[in-house]
Amino acid sequence: MRYEHLLILGLILLLIWSAVAWDLRSRRIPNLLVMAGAALGILLQVITAGPGGVLAAITGLLVGLAILMPGYLMGFTGAGDAKLMAAVGTFIGPWGVLQAALASIFVGGVIALGFAFSALVSRQSISPWRRYGLMLKTLTVTGKPLYIAPQEGEVMGRKFPFAVSIAIGTTGWMIWQWPLG
Numbered sequence: 001m002r003y004e005h006l007l008i009l010g011l012i013l014l015l016i017w018s019a020v021a022w023d024l025r026s027r028r029i030p031n032l033l034v035m036a037g038a039a040l041g042i043l044l045q046v047i048t049a050g051p052g053g054v055l056a057a058i059t060g061l062l063v064g065l066a067i068l069m070p071g072y073l074m075g076f077t078g079a080g081d082a083k084l085m086a087a088v089g090t091f092i093g094p095w096g097v098l099q100a101a102l103a104s105i106f107v108g109g110v111i112a113l114g115f116a117f118s119a120l121v122s123r124q125s126i127s128p129w130r131r132y133g134l135m136l137k138t139l140t141v142t143g144k145p146l147y148i149a150p151q152e153g154e155v156m157g158r159k160f161p162f163a164v165s166i167a168i169g170t171t172g173w174m175i176w177q178w179p180l181g
Helices: 003-026 031-049 051-073 079-121 129-142 163-177
Strands: none
Touching (some): 003 079, 003 163, 031 051, 079 163
């Protein structure tokens, strides 16, 4: 593995796992962290790839932002999560951030399923399964989707720090994409 790849790998890991620490502690990701990460990603792209690197960094930023923006607009993720994915995009470019974001969304789905199934075991929170059944029944009978928001105290009404999903998904993508050795 080339020195540049190790440097980029280390800086991305530092960025995303620092964001996880902030998100777990305060349920927000500081703008200063993601902006510094994005600026560093653009700078590294310029140093390692020249003018073409600037294009890769900017398009990576835009793709990373665009992928998580619908989740933010629908209230599923926070603005910091979308900005973090954009900052990651400056390091790995548009194709890399697309793959890393899809991996992160998959990880988030697995975590959400874990939350939902935990309601079957734990009686401390309201289960979402009746609500899910009603939404599915409505879809099959009418052919139209219906969204019913979680009620107060329901396990799926809780927010979880999506930076964890971004960190696990992006780290997994980097290990898959850039095998060490």
